[in-house]
Amino acid sequence: MKTKLPMPFIRIFSIFLVVFAITEFMTPGDELGFSHPTTAAFYLLVILALVVIEKIKQASENLYTDHISGKEKEAYLAEKEASEIKDWKGLIQALSKTKPISEEDDIILEHDYDGIKELDNDLPPWWLYMFYATILFAAVYLGYYEVFGGQSNEEEYIEQVAIAKAEVEAYKKTVKTIDLSNMEASADAGALSKGKKLFKQNCAACHMVDGRGSIGPNLTDEYWILGGGIKNVYNTISEGGRDGKGMIAWKNSFSPEKIQQLANYVLSLQGTDPANAKAPEGEKWTEE
Ligand code: HEC
CATH class of the missing domain: 1.10.760.10 (Cytochrome c-like domain)
Structure with a gap:
């Protein structure tokens, strides 16, 4: 796989970050002292960094294209566009492990289902690793809740209500009621x-x-x-x-x-x- 991060990927990633940042801003801070606006600010900072990187890259390219002209420039721009497309395709290829149409002969199955033929494709890695992750999650989940006695929802509820009641009592002692x-x-x-x-x-x-x-x-x-x-x-x-x-x-x-x-x-x-x-x-x- 190419080491260079393709630009379309960065742009899509930025859109996700913007959505995260907006939801973080709209969520009030919690008691863990984990302030949501701080998290949102962090996301925005990451986006800013990505934008700066893209701008610098563009500026350096402009600097170069300003010095060349005619055929040379055309060739350079065409090559650049081709390499961007290649980056994107490379990413998709790495995630899906699809075979190009020209190589399909290698993986076609012998069997003919009433004229429909099947390709023996590899499982797409994005799917495969997600599947492994769910297996791992299930094992951890089962172990935590069923074997090592993690709190059930009901137990957690009872505990939280007890804590809240104690807090209310403590609060009542601090305020002077008027009667x-x-x-x-x-x-x-x-x-x-x-x-x-x-x-x-x-x-x-x-x-x-x-x-x-x-x-x-x-x-x-x-x-x-x-x-x-x-x-x-x-x-x-x-x-x-x-x-x-x-x-x-x-x-x-x-x-x-x-x-x-x-x-x-x-x-x-x-x-x-x-x-x-x-x-x-x-x-x-x-x-x-
Ligand atoms: C709709 C008219 C009305 C309004 C409005 C009103 N009052 Fe009265 N108030 C009265 C009447 C009539 C009495 C006599 C009650 C009785 O004889 O039992 C009274 C009695 C009182 C008394 C007792 C007086 C005494 O001699 O024992 C106080 C104190 C009082 N009002 C304060 C207030 C305050 C404070 C407000 C505003 C929050 C208020 N009132 C609004 C009509 C009103």
């Missing part, structure tokens, strides 16, 4: 401004922007229907008011964190004494 039991008043400016924005968008229709009250009660005074203090206010916003009064439960719309921001914002309105405030409703609240 009534650990609810605390906060004067954090960032959280309050987030609460203010949420209040404007979702609550002002009934409580007014300044909390003076309209359909909903006045939120700026010390009187509360459903109880004051951070825990009661959080609970009211989360679970809603009394049936039929119009204050819905917001826990389906907002995360506990957002409800906490809203509750703290509502409490920050205490004593702001806006104009036209709605008359107090409920009991006067005093923190114990």
Whole structure:
């Protein structure tokens, strides 16, 4: 076989690499620290190298053809084309081991099947070696899973689920969940401004922007229907008011964190004494 790599082969190989690179780019990185974009970049680098090699080869040939002319040039180009075709044919020949038509007489079988004759071709190496590879694969597979007790799909599944559950538990310990039991008043400016924005968008229709009250009660005074203090206010916003009064439960719309921001914002309105405030409703609240 020719040692020189034929150009058509390089081009086909490049197309495969481009497809690999695209799929790698579209796949997110996995936990093994094996980043897919890095692999894709590697493929692209290989393609770039192949292109550079081809360009250099072309440039050196151009350099040569620039110096020759007429018959000499024609002869050179014709020979080059012929050798490229030969390279390609050589590759196909090496992979398939086909006999040229002129040599078919050597391999034709004696038998005549109703006028159809058969050639006793060698098995094409590409096929033969793939067949050997499958035999090898089967042996390794059988040995690994059946003899040496490799994990079955089911065992692997059970193990992975157990690992994932342990990870979830570990994660839960690292995050502080927000609920009534650990609810605390906060004067954090960032959280309050987030609460203010949420209040404007979702609550002002009934409580007014300044909390003076309209359909909903006045939120700026010390009187509360459903109880004051951070825990009661959080609970009211989360679970809603009394049936039929119009204050819905917001826990389906907002995360506990957002409800906490809203509750703290509502409490920050205490004593702001806006104009036209709605008359107090409920009991006067005093923190114990
Ligand atoms: C559709 C009108 C409406 C909207 C919108 C509304 N509320 Fe209310 N809200 C009410 C009514 C009515 C009550 C009184 C409930 C009751 O009497 O049980 C109330 C009660 C409350 C209370 C308890 C007041 C007390 O005196 O105990 C708080 C706190 C509150 N709302 C906060 C909010 C927040 C925060 C939002 C926005 C996420 C909101 N509300 C949106 C109508 C509304």
